[in-house]
Amino acid sequence: MAAELIDGKEIARKKQDHIGSEVQKLKAEGITPGLAVILAGNNQASRTYVKNKQKTCDKLGMNSMLIELPESVSEQELIRKITELNESEDIHGILVQLPLPSHINEKAIIEAISPDKDVDGFHPINIGRMMTAQDAFIPCTPAGIIEMLDSIGTDISGKHVVVIGRSNIVGKPAGQLFLNEDATVTYCHSKTADLKEYTTRADILVAAAGKAKLITKDHVKNGAIVIDVGMNRKEGGKLCGDVDFEAVKHKAGFITPVPGGVGPMTITMLMHNTLKAAKLSISKVKSNGRH
């Protein structure tokens, strides 16, 4: 194996230690960061993810609240719940687990969340702030990727980053963050004519297409950093990334595994954003002179 493994679990653990001690400081000031997670419907994978998020909140000393709604919940009811949480002083972060039942307009739901509690970083206000390099809630998976690269000492400036996938929650914001770090960014996606032509020129390759083993060793430049965002469920429930790990590990310089790579970082950055939201609530109280 030529590549060095990027251990997302270990990097996440260290980052969580730091967040946990920040939580303790905040608690000493009388504020316990609180995350509300709304889960609509009975998607089994969603249930597992949500449980993990709550477990991590617990571990870091944060409060978590799970709001379970039936598959049949109306858009109006969901918005009413969000409005209530927007106004709650105990809740600093609100996450509406995606995907939502198909009769609900995802955009309307995301826009109902207060931008100051939008710990997913999906609200257009936060996306706009991120694009203009202002302080913002940054989507957790892209933020986790940057954090991982930081922790292995990567200088992103001037690097050619190729992002495969253009989803609003991973691919698009990931490219934008790399651009903010002075990388040269290429986006590829399902309509890209000759994928290898681009990927073989990448210093940093981010695979977020949602297609198992899309990336083979022929797609990768010698010594490249390969970040696998894929979460493809095989029969039997086993997780499989977008990268053919066994083949690519001999060629890459660094590579992330699935599981144990980007996933743990995503949850960690959610905790980071929840802490940030709690801190923001204090500065708002101070500047208003009231609750």
Ligand SMILES: Nc1nc(=O)c2c([nH]1)NC[C@@H]1CN(c3ccc(C(=O)N[C@@H](CCC(=O)O)C(=O)O)cc3)C=[N+]21
């Ligand atoms: N509003 C919203 N925000 C999200 O952040 C969000 C969402 N909806 N919907 C679903 C996706 C998926 N997602 C994951 C996060 C961590 C792992 C994770 O920790 N994975 C572990 C393994 C998990 C396993 O083995 O099943 C790992 O990669 O090592 C997985 C998936 C967040 N999502």
Ligand SMILES: [Mg+2]
């Ligand atoms: Mg895509």
